[in-house]
Structures are given as structure tokens and as C-alpha cells.
Amino acid sequence: MSSYRIIGLLALLAGLAACERPAPPASTGQATIFDLTGYLQEQTARLQQEQPPVLKSVIAKGQPTETLQMEEMDWEKELAIFHEVDLSRPALRDFYKEERHTLPNGSTVSVFTKDPEAATPVDRLQLTVSPAQKLERLEAVVLEENMLFYSKRNISLDADGASGNLSGYRVEGVQKLIFGDSLRYRVDANL
Template sequence: MARHLSTFFLVLLLATTSCERPAPPTSAEAAASYNLTTYLQQQIERLQAEQPMVLKSVTTEGKETETVETSAVDWEDELAVFEQADLNRPALEEYYTKQEQVLNNGDIVVEYNRVEDAEPLVHYLRLELTADRKLKQLNALIQDQNVLFYSRRNVQLNADPTSGNISGYRVEGVQKLVLSDSLHYRVDANL
């Protein structure tokens, strides 16, 4: 009987500890993550308030480059592609390997690469941050594919290293619908 009782308590102990919630990340782990969505929302608010002049060029395959200078930009829509690159969500951790390194000048480079056989939307993300964790540059490869549609975009966002504010961006990609030709395009914008 004593043997069965001790086995029961051992099983109960194992069941209780296996149901424990994982410990929240330490402040060092939390600081190591870069919340791109928060950064972009702050930038959208700032840009909508300031309405800076933007020099924007759009090139599509087979057509001349169109360039326009304007301050009338829908920043929420304009920066939406960069919000797709935010990997700072626990549900996405299993799809990526993460490497972080400090460069000689003190800047921090954080790279996310998708693991083999995973098919997430973001295939690659590289963030270059200043020593005080302000964004300098973002590079990402975003690919979406289903039965009807294929899209592949290389995106780059540049920020002023002093203020962390967006200074320009580029989206270069290709998209194809099932019954149409591929469309190659490039968008460059400088603030």
C-alpha cells in the first residue's frame, strides 16, 4: 500500500510540475527583443502629424519610372509591409533561428532565419540597431504563396541613427496571379 501511495504522489507531483506556466522572460531577454510593431506605430503617428515631403519613385516592369514628391501619404498603408516583418511574437519563435551580435562600433545586428521545412510569411529578417537600440536598418524577405497568388518582396527600411526616425525605404518584388503574367516592381522613398 505504501508503495502505491508513493507512486501516486510521484505521479501527482510530475503532473503538477508539467502544467506549470513557463517563467516570463527576464528583463535582459525582454530587452533583447525588438518590437517592430510598436516602433512603426510611433513612426506612423509622428509622420502623420509632421507630414514631411517624400520623394517616391515607382518602377514596374516595362514602364518608365514614375517619380512624385508629396506630403500627402497614408502612412498606415505605406508602412504596412514592414509591420508584416515583426517577428516579436511567441507563436513565431519555433519557425526561426535567431542570432545576435555586437559589431565593433557598438551597433547590434539581430538576424532571424526560417528553419528548414517551415513556411512562414517572413523568410528572413535582419535588424541593425544602434548601441542604445534605435533602429538603423531593417532588411527582410517576405514571401506569400497559395493556389491563386504568389508574392515575393525584399524590403528595406532605413532610419536616422541619431533619432531613430525613418529616413527612407525600398520595396522590391514580384507578384503573380494564377492566370496572369508576373509583375516585377520597385518602390523607393526618401524623406
């Protein structure tokens, strides 16, 4: 009787092992995308604490450039536009084609180009990451358009390749309402 129990137990274990879900492959072939949200959160916290002086220039509607030395800034608000271009969310990956190459200095350049049929605002994103996996440069084109409104922004962010610390950024764009004039603007900030 006990030999039947042992055989039954072995058969049950073998059946359970056969139903076990196979392990996923070690590599899916998709390269990891730089954690832009994590980087921006880290830089926001650092800059909020340090409050470095910033030379900020603004040009709007063809007016002369206005330049100010800013001693205190709300870095969460200042860097919010760069959060919009984070493509690391899995839901967005299918909408972009990635091209990646390595520069002679060992930095990696990843260019993400939107599928023409996708309804996402980031048209193009280029990230340059140092061999130490620190962000060196971000460039993006953000395009939003509907029947009443058109907006195109070219944004860029520069960072020290060794430390990854933000050194400056630029937002340049145009906005147009269907029944209004275009508004062209540019904001440069240097730390």
C-alpha cells in the same frame, strides 16, 4: 488547547509555502526582440503629424521610373507592409533561428531565418539596432506561395541611428498568378 491551534496554524502555513509556485528564472537565455510594432506606431504618429515631403519613385512592368514629390501621405498605409514582418510575437519565435553579432561601431545585427517547415510568410528578417537601441536598418524577405499565386517581396527601411527616425524605405517584388505574366515592381521613398 491553544498550543494545538498554534501548531496547526504553523503546519498550515508550511503546507501553503510548499505549494507556492517557484519564481521563473531571471533569464531564459532568449534575447529580447526589438519592438518593431511599437517603433512603427511611434513613427506613424510622428509622420502623420509632421507630414514631411517625400520623394517617391515607382517602377512597374518595366515602365520608366515615375518620381513624385509627395506633400501628404497616409503613413499608416505606407508602413503597413513593415508591420507584417514583426516577429516579436511569442507564437512566432519557435519558427525562427536567430543569429546576433555586434558591429565595430557598437550596433547589433540580428538575423532571423525561418525554419524550412514553418508556414509563415517572413522568410528572413535582419534588424540593425544602434547602441542607443534605435533602429538603423530593417531588411526582410516576404514569400507567399500557393497553387495559384506567387509573391516575393524584398523590403528595407532605413532610419537615423541616433534618433531612430525613419529616413527612407524600399519595397521591391514580383507577383505572378498561375495563368498570368509576372509583375515586377519597385517603390522607393526618401524623406
